[in-house]
Amino acid sequence: xxxxxxKMLEQEPSEIELLLPWHATGTLNARDARRVExxxxxxxxxxxxxxxxxxxxxxxxxLNESLGGPPPRAMLKLFAAIDAEPERKPSAWxxxxxxxxxxxxxxxxxxxxxxxxxxxxxxxxxAGVIAVMVAKNQPATYETASLSTNEPESMTxxxxxxxxxxxxxxxxxxxxxxxxxxxxxxxxxxxxxxLDSYHAQIxxxxxxxxxxxxxxxxxxxxxxxxxxxxxxxxEKIVSxxxxxx
Amino acid sequence: MQVLYGRHHxxxxxxxxxLVRDEQVAEDLISEVFLxxxxxxxxxxxxxxxxxxxxxxxxxxALSVLRRRKDAELEDEAANAIEDxxxxxxxxxxxxxxxxxxxxxxxxxxxxxxxxxxxxxxHEKSVEEVxxxxxxxxxxxxxxxxxxxxxxxxxxxxAGVERGWP
Numbered sequence: 001x002x003x004x005x006x007k008m009l010e011q012e013p014s015e016i017e018l019l020l021p022w023h024a025t026g027t028l029n030a031r032d033a034r035r036v037e038x039x040x041x042x043x044x045x046x047x048x049x050x051x052x053x054x055x056x057x058x059x060x061x062x063l064n065e066s067l068g069g070p071p072p073r074a075m076l077k078l079f080a081a082i083d084a085e086p087e088r089k090p091s092a093w094x095x096x097x098x099x100x101x102x103x104x105x106x107x108x109x110x111x112x113x114x115x116x117x118x119x120x121x122x123x124x125x126x127a128g129v130i131a132v133m134v135a136k137n138q139p140a141t142y143e144t145a146s147l148s149t150n151e152p153e154s155m156t157x158x159x160x161x162x163x164x165x166x167x168x169x170x171x172x173x174x175x176x177x178x179x180x181x182x183x184x185x186x187x188x189x190x191x192x193x194x195l196d197s198y199h200a201q202i203x204x205x206x207x208x209x210x211x212x213x214x215x216x217x218x219x220x221x222x223x224x225x226x227x228x229x230x231x232x233x234x235e236k237i238v239s240x241x242x243x244x245x
Numbered sequence: 246m247q248v249l250y251g252r253h254h255x256x257x258x259x260x261x262x263x264l265v266r267d268e269q270v271a272e273d274l275i276s277e278v279f280l281x282x283x284x285x286x287x288x289x290x291x292x293x294x295x296x297x298x299x300x301x302x303x304x305x306x307a308l309s310v311l312r313r314r315k316d317a318e319l320e321d322e323a324a325n326a327i328e329d330x331x332x333x334x335x336x337x338x339x340x341x342x343x344x345x346x347x348x349x350x351x352x353x354x355x356x357x358x359x360x361x362x363x364x365x366x367x368h369e370k371s372v373e374e375v376x377x378x379x380x381x382x383x384x385x386x387x388x389x390x391x392x393x394x395x396x397x398x399x400x401x402x403x404a405g406v407e408r409g410w411p
Binding site for chain 1: 247
């Protein structure tokens with residue numbers, strides 16, 4: 001095996017030999033890491049080369065760490081440049097909405113009135129068709145004359161005003177917030193998707209890699225907030241989620 | 246943006262500095278990199294780690310700077326001649342300080358070799374990630390690092406340091 005290693009050095013490097021640096025940094029997949037481990041155990045020449053690689057690895061880290069970091073003015077410069085950037089383009093959905101309102105604004109009042117009448121007619125026809133289809137598909141049920149399942153609901157509606165319901169005793173005054181730590185391997189796209197799905201926004205980045213998030217724009221009952229937090233805690237990319245003021 | 250900057254700016258700066266070899270240029274480079282990130286955040290597809298994406302942008306910007314300065318051709322020839330206030334390899338060897346000589350020789354590698362050595366050893370990027378950042382096939386990544394290491398061994402040997410490989 002030793003002879004083989006020497007021969008390899010003189011000629012083309014072997015596949016295992018090429019993988020040694022990544023084995024030193026621990027970035028090989030499990031299968032390749034096992035292959036390298038086995039080869040190192042068999043071949044002392046390869047093991048010797050691996051020692052050399054570890055020295056190179058340490059020296060490279062040392063060299064880079066000695067370079068220091070950029071001065072704070074680099075950050076100031078960056079954020080000044082960001083502030084000077086033109087306003088971001090609105091989303092495609094927003095653009096479409098604006099275009100549509102522009103289109104309607106361009107129509108004359110007479111055309112608009114005719115269009116509205118036609119739209120109302122189309123809606124009525126559609127409602128009629130749906131009603132007929134629902135009536136046809138309704139299974140035959142037995143009901144007593146005295147039982148009406150809608151009654152309690154209509155009574156409640158009569159008692160509670162149409163406007164927003166009053167806040168319940170257990171309801172939080174503001175939208176719920178939480179301190180969240182994302183998994184180290186969480187990708188930016190995953191975090192963005194999670195924020196979207198929870199209608200959440202990052203308020204600030206707190207200490208120890210935790211972020212303060214706010215969920216939605218409305219208040220929630222304490223049960224709802226607890227359920228949301230429990231759901232969040234189960235997310236694959238979330239390491240920790242705790243309620244925050 | 247502040248969180249992203251806070252987390253990655255030092256490594257981005259160091260990678261840029263090792264490529265352009267000029268602190269002022271590297272400082273300007275990181276502003277350009279993060280400004281680009283700000284502008285193109287929507288284009289990030291999430292297929293790779295954020296740090297890989299950032300290093301790829303940094304590399305692209307650094308190469309543009311080098312091309313603008315017309316320093317690219319100077320790179321390989323001048324690499325060994327760039328002045329340093331520290332001891333030269335021979336002196337370091339006299340001190341029997343292999344580590345110091347190693348670090349010195351690491352700075353003497355060509356831009357392509359420095360880049361791959363840093364990406365693998367310092368930024369701890371996998372074969373696939375290096376291929377993505379540098380824009381070369383995975384097999385080329387492996388062989389390029391091998392020849393970078395051979396070159397490093399040659400520089401060390403020329404400085405009188407024998408490590409038993411190759």
